[in-house]
Amino acid sequence: xxxxxxxxxxxxxxxxxxxxxxxxxxxxxxxxxxxxxxxxxxxxxxxxxxxxxxxxxxxxxxxxxxxxxxxxxxxxxxxxxxxxxxxxxxxxxxxxxxxxxxxxxxxxxxxxxxxxxxxxxxxxxxxxxxxxxxxxxxxxxxxxxxxxxxxxxxxxxxxxxxxxxxxxxxxxxxxxxxxxxxxxxxxxxxxxxxxxxxxxxxxxxxxxxxxxxxxxxxxxxxxxxxxxxxxxxxxxxxxxxxxxxxxxx
Amino acid sequence: xxxxxxxxxxxxxxxxxxxxxxxxxxxxxxxxxxxxxxxxxxxxxxxxxxxxxxxxxxxxxxxxxxxxxxxxxxxxxxxxxxxxxxxxxxxxxxxxxxxxxxxxxxxxxxxxxxxxxxxxxxxxxxxxxxxxxxxxxxxxxxxxxxxxxxxxxxxxxxxxxxxxxxxxxxxxxxxxxxxxxxxxxxxxxxxxxxxxxxxxxxxxxxxxxxxxxxxxxxxxxxxxxxxxxxxxxxxxxxxxxxxxxxxxxxxxxxxxxxxxxxxxxxxxxxxxxxxxxxxxxxxxxxxxxxxxxxxxxxxxxxxxxxxxxxxxxxxxxxxxxxxxxxxxxxxxxxxxxxxxxxxxxxxx
Numbered sequence: 001x002x003x004x005x006x007x008x009x010x011x012x013x014x015x016x017x018x019x020x021x022x023x024x025x026x027x028x029x030x031x032x033x034x035x036x037x038x039x040x041x042x043x044x045x046x047x048x049x050x051x052x053x054x055x056x057x058x059x060x061x062x063x064x065x066x067x068x069x070x071x072x073x074x075x076x077x078x079x080x081x082x083x084x085x086x087x088x089x090x091x092x093x094x095x096x097x098x099x100x101x102x103x104x105x106x107x108x109x110x111x112x113x114x115x116x117x118x119x120x121x122x123x124x125x126x127x128x129x130x131x132x133x134x135x136x137x138x139x140x141x142x143x144x145x146x147x148x149x150x151x152x153x154x155x156x157x158x159x160x161x162x163x164x165x166x167x168x169x170x171x172x173x174x175x176x177x178x179x180x181x182x183x184x185x186x187x188x189x190x191x192x193x194x195x196x197x198x199x200x201x202x203x204x205x206x207x208x209x210x211x212x213x214x215x216x217x218x219x220x221x222x223x224x225x226x227x228x229x230x231x232x233x234x235x236x237x238x239x240x241x242x243x244x245x246x247x248x249x
Numbered sequence: 250x251x252x253x254x255x256x257x258x259x260x261x262x263x264x265x266x267x268x269x270x271x272x273x274x275x276x277x278x279x280x281x282x283x284x285x286x287x288x289x290x291x292x293x294x295x296x297x298x299x300x301x302x303x304x305x306x307x308x309x310x311x312x313x314x315x316x317x318x319x320x321x322x323x324x325x326x327x328x329x330x331x332x333x334x335x336x337x338x339x340x341x342x343x344x345x346x347x348x349x350x351x352x353x354x355x356x357x358x359x360x361x362x363x364x365x366x367x368x369x370x371x372x373x374x375x376x377x378x379x380x381x382x383x384x385x386x387x388x389x390x391x392x393x394x395x396x397x398x399x400x401x402x403x404x405x406x407x408x409x410x411x412x413x414x415x416x417x418x419x420x421x422x423x424x425x426x427x428x429x430x431x432x433x434x435x436x437x438x439x440x441x442x443x444x445x446x447x448x449x450x451x452x453x454x455x456x457x458x459x460x461x462x463x464x465x466x467x468x469x470x471x472x473x474x475x476x477x478x479x480x481x482x483x484x485x486x487x488x489x490x491x492x493x494x495x496x497x498x499x500x501x502x503x504x505x506x507x508x509x510x511x512x513x514x515x516x517x518x519x520x521x522x523x524x525x526x527x528x529x530x531x532x533x534x535x536x537x538x539x540x541x542x543x544x545x546x547x548x549x550x551x552x553x554x555x556x557x558x559x560x561x562x563x564x565x566x567x568x569x570x571x572x573x574x575x576x577x578x579x580x581x582x583x584x585x586x587x588x589x590x591x592x593x594x595x596x597x
Contacts, residue, residue: 048556051548076558088553092571101567102557109558141571162557 001026001197002047002166007058009039009046009222016042018222019058024166029198031208033233034219035241040201041085043219044170047199048082049075062166076102077109081164083155085171090142095154096124098142099161106162124161131160131187149180156187167191168199173207185210205237218244250275252355252379254315264491264523265433265462270379270405275355277323278344278378285341288369288582294340299325299358307359310385310411314435317409320357320383327359332366332394337580339369346376346404353377353404360384365392369583371399372429378404386412388420390442396422397578399590402429409435414474416442423578425587426453426461427594433462440467440474440502451480452576454594455488455520462491467509469502472532476506481576482513483569483595484520491523496537498530505532509539514546514572516565566595 002024009017016039024030034040046053047060049072060067067075090098104114115123128135133153143151152172159167169188173181188198188211200211208216208230216232217224220241225248226232236244252271278298287293294301304326310317332338344356356378362368362385372380380402388394392415400406406429414420426432438447453461461484467476482490492511513522524541546568554564573591578584 050552050556071561072552072555073558073560073564076556082556084553084556088547088550090550090553090568090571092574093567098554098557098559098567101563102554102559105560105563106558158557 001063002199003061004047005059005061007043007046007060008056009042010054010056011042011052016222017046020219020223022217022224024197024199026197027194028215029192029200029211029213030215030217031200031202031213031233032217032219032224033202033205033236036203038219039222040219041170044082044168044199044201047168048072048080073105074109076162076164077106079165081159081162081167083152083159083167083169083172085174087143087151087155089144089146091144093142095138095140095142096121099124099138099158103162127160128157131156131190132183133157133160133187148175149177152176152180152184153187156184160187160191165195166197166199168201170201171203172200173202173204181207182210205233208233220245220248250277250355252319254319256313256315256318261464261493265431265460270407270431274352275379276347276352278354278356280325281345283343283345285343285371285373287341288339288586290582291337291339291369294328294338296328296340296342296358298343298345298354298356301328305329308361310383312409312411312437314409314437316381316407316435317383317411320359320381320409323355324357324359324383327361330360330362330364330368332362332364332368334366337367337369339371341371341373342380342382344372344374344378344380344402344404346374346378348376350377353379356380358382361387362394363387363389365394367395367397367580369397369399371401372406373401374403376403380404380406381408383409383411386410386420388412388414388418388445390416390418393419395579396420397583398422398424399587400424400426400429400432401590402432405429405431407431407433409437412438412447414438414440414442414445414447417444418442419446421448421450423576424451424463425590426451426463427590429459429461431460433464436463436465438467438476440469440476441471443471443473445474447474447476449476449478449480450576452573453480453482453490454573454591455482455490456485456594457488458486459488460491461488462493464491464493466495466497467507469496469498469505469507471501472503472505474502474505476508478509479576480511481573482522483516483573484513484522485516487517487519489521492541493525493527494539495527495529496539498532498535498537500531503532503534505535505537507535507537511541513543514569515543516546516569569595
């Protein structure tokens with residue numbers, strides 16, 4: 001589904017990604033673990049199409065299509081979704097309006113008829129209850145004055161509504177207490193399906209107790225240095241990143 | 250005729266040049282026919298080139314503003330208006346200008362308002378002209394007046410909104426500056442009676458080479474009054490915005506509470522804003538705050554919307570409208586109309 005090949009990325013002349021290669025198949029859940037500054041969030045931003053990154057080498061293909069040639073919104077229309085580490089507050093933009101606009105823009109890009117306000121409102125209710133989330137969040141401006149937990153829940157709710165095929169969770173666990181973490185993880189698990197893939201980016205193993213990955217990759221200095229099954233996360237938790245660094249060297 | 254302006258205070262016109270306005274030869278606006286469209290449910294009054302039915306003789310104001318003096322000198326008469334809470338009033342001012350831009354029409358409508366209720370003023374026109382309207386408000390003790398002004402001029406607009414708030418009164422004025430080559434609004438609010446509460450709000454949306462200048466003065470003369478001020482601006486192309494916000498707190502005006510904010514976003518590299526907040530405080534037990542921000546559209550917010558599939562043009566429009574939506578009008582019919590006008594202006 002997603003294939004990252006020998007990706008080199010610089011920000012303001014500084015090398016962040018150094019030949020990263022990653023292949024994610026349909027229905028798979030991959031986790032990328034790494035310390036702060038290893039380039040995890042840069043990878044998420046580059047896949048999602050954020051400006052400000054210079055791709056000096058490499059490709060990112062999504063179902064064979066070259067993502068790097070596309071704008072962020074075109075990637076979203078293909079079925080890509082990034083759950084932000086720091087969801088942006090949009091005061092004055094009502095959540096339901098925002099989601100309907102995003103949802104219908106995607107439908108139109110795919111040549112489908114947009115949903116009416118009434119149709120969408122019904123759909124929104126269904127999706128919110130599917131991921132066991134409170135609709136109250138949708139009655140407010142997007143993330144405006146939300147707590148950290150509410151913001152992360154809102155990301156998952158948006159994910160449920162937009163129904164993407166490839167989801168990146170960028171440090172979704174950061175700043176969450178255990179209750180909020182469980183709510184978020186439950187939402188994600190509900191959305192797991194044979195045609196959907198996930199890339200879970202995290203610093204800690206904790207999240208992976210709740211969202212159990214098929215593959216775990218360890219990232220150091222802008223590339224993946226070790227890959228394995230879910231047990232790698234536990235090993236890493238026990239032995240620390242230094243262990244990987246020493247093993248690689 | 251040429252405009253003979255006396256008493257121009259250079260510091261009040263630092264960022265707005267009058268050289269072109271003063272160099273042109275004007276012809277006085279005449280009584281002609283025109284039409285306006287009115288808000289449903291409002292009492293409608295049509296003013297054309299300063300003329301309307303039942304005008305009274307314009308009285309002198311105690312304002313020293315040069316364009317107010319000019320208005321008094323040339324105004325065909327004053328529209329005396331007593332508002333009532335049950336019937337809001339909508340005045341549409343039409344200026345019929347000249348086809349020849351070198352000899353524009355000069356128009357000076359005057360309106361004096363008292364009573365209690367809601368007044369909406371719309372300004373439209375065609376051709377070349379300079380419109381210099383003056384509207385005054387006397388808010389009696391315990392009364393409440395709301396004022397909304399929508400500027401969509403074809404020519405230039407140099408206006409004054411002068412208000413005096415007496416004891417326990419409330420006044421709010423919201424000025425929407427959309428169209429007009431040169432727009433200058435002098436908004437002066439005097440809190441003259443205790444426990445008065447005054448609000449000055451404004452939203453300016455400029456594009457092409459528009460110049461929009463809001464020069465506001467809030468004068469706290471007595472104690473225990475409050476004022477709120479929020480002026481926002483959105484500037485595109487090579488348009489220019491100016492904000493002057495003076496808050497005066499006189500020696501007797503203890504326990505004054507005044508909050509002022511001026512925020513602008515610049516959508517292009519060639520648009521500019523000059524913001525000049527000024528606090529002149531002579532009392533010691535007061536609470537006054539002011540803040541001014543200028544920025545571009547937030548890149549992170551833009552990316553957030555786009556990453557959800559919202560196309561860039563629409564994403565920008567959503568963020569701009571969200572920014573504009575903070576300047577609110579309580580009346581539903583007006584706020585719907587304003588929203589429509591904002592959308593139109595932003596897609597021009």
